[in-house]
Amino acid sequence: MTAVATPSGITKYIPILGWLPHYQSAWLRPDLMAGLTAAAVVIPQVMAYATIAGLPVQVGLYVALVPMFVYTLLGTSRPLSVSSTSALSILTGTALLSMVGPTSDPADYVLPAATLAFLVGVVLILASLLRLGLLADFISLPVLTGFKAGIGVVIFVSQLGKVLGLSIPSGSSVSATLVTIFTSLDQINWPTVALAAFTLAILVFLPHFVPRIPAALVAVAVGIALSAFFNLSQLGISLIGNIPTGLPSFSLPNLSLVGSLWLPAIGIALMSFTESTAAARAFRRHGEPAADANQELFALGMANIAGGFFQAYPAGGGTSQTAVNAKAGAKTQVAEMVTVGVAVLTLLFLAPLISLMPEATLGALVLMAAVGLINIGEFKDMAQFRRIELIWALLATGGVIVLGILEGIVVAVIISLLTLLAKVDRPPVYAMGRKPGSNVHRPLDDYPDDETIPGLLIARTEGRLFFANVSWVIDKLWLIIHQGSPQVVILDCSAIPDFEYTALKSLAEFEEQLQAAGILFGLAALNPEALRVVRRSPMGEKLGNERMYLNLEQVIEAYSRRFEPRMSND
Numbered sequence: 001m002t003a004v005a006t007p008s009g010i011t012k013y014i015p016i017l018g019w020l021p022h023y024q025s026a027w028l029r030p031d032l033m034a035g036l037t038a039a040a041v042v043i044p045q046v047m048a049y050a051t052i053a054g055l056p057v058q059v060g061l062y063v064a065l066v067p068m069f070v071y072t073l074l075g076t077s078r079p080l081s082v083s084s085t086s087a088l089s090i091l092t093g094t095a096l097l098s099m100v101g102p103t104s105d106p107a108d109y110v111l112p113a114a115t116l117a118f119l120v121g122v123v124l125i126l127a128s129l130l131r132l133g134l135l136a137d138f139i140s141l142p143v144l145t146g147f148k149a150g151i152g153v154v155i156f157v158s159q160l161g162k163v164l165g166l167s168i169p170s171g172s173s174v175s176a177t178l179v180t181i182f183t184s185l186d187q188i189n190w191p192t193v194a195l196a197a198f199t200l201a202i203l204v205f206l207p208h209f210v211p212r213i214p215a216a217l218v219a220v221a222v223g224i225a226l227s228a229f230f231n232l233s234q235l236g237i238s239l240i241g242n243i244p245t246g247l248p249s250f251s252l253p254n255l256s257l258v259g260s261l262w263l264p265a266i267g268i269a270l271m272s273f274t275e276s277t278a279a280a281r282a283f284r285r286h287g288e289p290a291a292d293a294n295q296e297l298f299a300l301g302m303a304n305i306a307g308g309f310f311q312a313y314p315a316g317g318g319t320s321q322t323a324v325n326a327k328a329g330a331k332t333q334v335a336e337m338v339t340v341g342v343a344v345l346t347l348l349f350l351a352p353l354i355s356l357m358p359e360a361t362l363g364a365l366v367l368m369a370a371v372g373l374i375n376i377g378e379f380k381d382m383a384q385f386r387r388i389e390l391i392w393a394l395l396a397t398g399g400v401i402v403l404g405i406l407e408g409i410v411v412a413v414i415i416s417l418l419t420l421l422a423k424v425d426r427p428p429v430y431a432m433g434r435k436p437g438s439n440v441h442r443p444l445d446d447y448p449d450d451e452t453i454p455g456l457l458i459a460r461t462e463g464r465l466f467f468a469n470v471s472w473v474i475d476k477l478w479l480i481i482h483q484g485s486p487q488v489v490i491l492d493c494s495a496i497p498d499f500e501y502t503a504l505k506s507l508a509e510f511e512e513q514l515q516a517a518g519i520l521f522g523l524a525a526l527n528p529e530a531l532r533v534v535r536r537s538p539m540g541e542k543l544g545n546e547r548m549y550l551n552l553e554q555v556i557e558a559y560s561r562r563f564e565p566r567m568s569n570d
Helices: 016-022 025-052 057-063 066-074 086-100 106-129 133-137 141-164 174-182 190-209 215-229 255-282 293-308 319-327 334-354 359-372 376-385 387-403 405-425 470-482 501-516 528-536 538-543 552-560
Strands: 429-434 441-443 456-461 488-492 520-524
Touching (some): 025 057, 025 086, 025 141, 025 215, 057 066, 066 293, 141 190, 387 405, 429 552, 501 538
Parallel strands (some): 456 488
Antiparallel strands (some): 429 441
16 A cells, blocks of 8 residues: 555545545455454454443443444544453443442443543543644553553453352452452352363464464354353353343433543543554554544544443554454455444344353453463563663552552553653763774773873763753763863763753853863754754853864864864854
8 A cells, every 4th residue: 555645624634535535446355354354353352341341241342333433434543443452441340340339230330431431532532632642652661561461460360250150249359359269269160160261272272273263253153152052051151141132322421420430531541542552553554654643532532422422431442453454454444344344233133142152251252361461572571671661560560450450550650750750860971082093982981991182071961951850960070070180071962952941051050160160161062953042042152152062073173272173163
């Protein structure tokens, strides 16, 4: 597929109007096959994910219907598949439990869940209007990896009751669930365990031997077939029960719940956008237009608002279903329209069959999804390359498990911000030497044998200088100065993109202190924006062209001429 021009006018806000008139007939077959393949994965998944949220299984199908269809009209990512995800489901379930409380009837959660979807959509729309698409970059990959791993552990433990045939109160913490299981080992229903193990075997081994056949669909079909031909309830195996036939009905969100749900809605909106953006970026093909972050906020917001009027719960782009969609050859969002069509047919004609599905089958599907959230490879990579990132990831994981899912979002955001602050608040500061026989300057700590000129100290720091880090930089410069006896101190600014007001004031005071000590201070290799800022400042007027150098070679030449520098920046 070739790249397209940047959308404008109405096509910028309704992207389908930009690409659909240019749809090529050669794309129809791959889109059709991709949509059917994705449906075979999405349909079982969304039903399983609905149970994570504590909702009836048909609500999962509603998410694969309304939000997915709206996204096909407004989204900018070609392969992204929008429905429910395991992370959004557990976040939704936690929010509903804290607001409504435990209930024996999942239908009690339907209206609050739809209201939550509506609020999530409103938050995303507001973020779009405020052009906050950059927020997707504010949770680092290690922290997101740890957060998802914590969610995976919570989901895995929450499903153990279903696959063991035990009754565990909804909303139980990880520790409470494990205690209940260990004190109820004599009550385990072994036929349920056997069916769950058989389902897991299908999910684990079938992709290795016959990767083209959707393992989740086979597992669901086998579970329904066993239930249809054998009376599994006589063996103590629970079924998911009656599912109403038909499409979701229109209903208004319950705005009286806004006060209880607005805070979880913000967290879920952040996770929806972060997951969707990551999936869209990961499966974008060469030549396809990049997803517009702010339009994605708008598309996801409208998808959730629409879902909120049709009994859906919060939706977002899922990595696993997007991967299936992309690998199956999807060319455009027509593939997702095909998946929506399959969801409609399922709701209209297959509901009686789905009602025969054993809970153990759904539980096994959820267990596999939970395991997929725990990326051991990422943890190994962090342990090998940067241990501090591993610590951040583990703290995020622990925050979810110990404090709870919604609190875990706060922990994840705080850790990401602390990580960012740690990096920008303590930039490296080091003395520079010249590689023998060249004009290459390198850190003396790494290359102690490099050439230096007596009386001249060239120091370097990296990153934007601003109020939070300038004191650190100046303290480090004083430490380096005290280790020698320089007559001239030059700050190499080649790695400084810009100076903030406080930083310039502090550097001006630093220059005055050096001057009082009989040391000259100058700047070299200023970037264009940094140079403009410095020239407008009092320090720039004081340094003048005589102490602002084009590069380090000019510094050395000027120093060797006994401080008769040429004017370098005119």
